[in-house]
Amino acid sequence: MPLRLGRLSRIRTRRTLWRAAKWYLGTVTTLQIGAVVTVLAVDRVRKRRKPPSGMFPHTPPETVPVADSHVTTFTYGADLYEDMLARIDAAEHTIYFETFIWKADTVGHRFKDALLAAARRGVEVFVVFDGWGNGVVPPSFKRFPSMPNLHVLHFPFFRPGLLTFNVRKTGRDHRKVLVVDGQSGYVGGYNIGDLYATQWRDTHIRVDGPSAWELENAFVDFWNDNRKRHHPEIPDKGARSWDARIRVAQNAPTRLIFPVRGIYLDAIDRAQHHIYITQGYFIPDREILHLLKAAARRGVDVRVLIPEVSNHVVADWAARSYYSELLEAGVTIWLYQDAMVHAKTMTVDGRWTTVGTTNIDRLSMTGNFEINLEMFDRDLAQLMEKIFLADLSNCRQLTLEEWERRGLLERVGERLLKPLGPLL
Numbered sequence: 001m002p003l004r005l006g007r008l009s010r011i012r013t014r015r016t017l018w019r020a021a022k023w024y025l026g027t028v029t030t031l032q033i034g035a036v037v038t039v040l041a042v043d044r045v046r047k048r049r050k051p052p053s054g055m056f057p058h059t060p061p062e063t064v065p066v067a068d069s070h071v072t073t074f075t076y077g078a079d080l081y082e083d084m085l086a087r088i089d090a091a092e093h094t095i096y097f098e099t100f101i102w103k104a105d106t107v108g109h110r111f112k113d114a115l116l117a118a119a120r121r122g123v124e125v126f127v128v129f130d131g132w133g134n135g136v137v138p139p140s141f142k143r144f145p146s147m148p149n150l151h152v153l154h155f156p157f158f159r160p161g162l163l164t165f166n167v168r169k170t171g172r173d174h175r176k177v178l179v180v181d182g183q184s185g186y187v188g189g190y191n192i193g194d195l196y197a198t199q200w201r202d203t204h205i206r207v208d209g210p211s212a213w214e215l216e217n218a219f220v221d222f223w224n225d226n227r228k229r230h231h232p233e234i235p236d237k238g239a240r241s242w243d244a245r246i247r248v249a250q251n252a253p254t255r256l257i258f259p260v261r262g263i264y265l266d267a268i269d270r271a272q273h274h275i276y277i278t279q280g281y282f283i284p285d286r287e288i289l290h291l292l293k294a295a296a297r298r299g300v301d302v303r304v305l306i307p308e309v310s311n312h313v314v315a316d317w318a319a320r321s322y323y324s325e326l327l328e329a330g331v332t333i334w335l336y337q338d339a340m341v342h343a344k345t346m347t348v349d350g351r352w353t354t355v356g357t358t359n360i361d362r363l364s365m366t367g368n369f370e371i372n373l374e375m376f377d378r379d380l381a382q383l384m385e386k387i388f389l390a391d392l393s394n395c396r397q398l399t400l401e402e403w404e405r406r407g408l409l410e411r412v413g414e415r416l417l418k419p420l421g422p423l424l
């Protein structure tokens, strides 16, 4: 009899615990959904009442020699797109074009027309665009005529690894690359679309010369890894150029390698004087957070420049939960005003630069296909710092005092939305 009673009581305890767990999970999930809906609604009202002016300072394209090549910076979409289109129009042999988002608007059509025209005049044209990033783009825009030297890879919308927990079969193609004739290579934060031409502040670079191979080879790797059976393989010729001063880093879930995170961690760890970071979405993981705080504590001037209000307000809220730790450690936070800043760049000590497609968040650092260039060159780093300081003139500083004064509701919202960070 006592044995039976003991068993009954264990069953009851288990049921009570199970009910409590269900109640807790249900309540937290409901509160999180409520927080997301509230944040989105408030953002919508605010943007309707006071839409961002889209006005921001930007610097004209500037070129500096790096290693045996030349690197040109672009900080305004309209300048970049004209430059890219001119190179596509002048292409003679090959065009490798890869983008995460490709809008079916005026800019988007200009790119599509230019690529088709190049293929018609005999250039070998390879195009990759992401299915998820272009999920809302009309299917007609994503259809291309059949031509012998036009090869189009629509990177799948759905990745089966999400269901089978196979990381190798997950990830979005978040890269933005253009390589023309193996001579000029572009990489950076710009997607393709009207909005980005004039309304968003972003950074792209063009590499002319032997180091364009870094981007060419990166495209070839991606194409050959992900092409469909009907696509031709691009011959992989090995390194045509190899210079430690300018090197590509590619995150590739299919290969389970994420070196972009490594170059960020390494550069932050080495910093002695200053680190300037510009990011559209900034949700640092534990290691990046730790190293940024450690750098600030050893006296490095660590500045993080992010939009005051980005186009993904839930991501902004997930990021806010890290502000206290950063500010307390001495990292300064600069909020970009009146426009979206979408660049993904960092410079260290006026000598090291990275520009690429990788956001400082989990999805980019350990989830998506990404590509960054890291460059060891004082002239380039100083040019990038000049751009950073121009951006800073359009920011307001978020001080620890201001941050400490925020209300209880905001603090609760941050706590609720923090767990969503890894998904954003």
Ligand SMILES: O=P(O)(O)OC[C@H](O)CO
Pocket (backbone or CB within 6 Å): 100, 101, 174, 189, 191, 280, 311, 312, 359
């Ligand atoms: O994913 P990204 O960094 O290219 O940004 C894309 C924009 O958020 C589109 O909404």
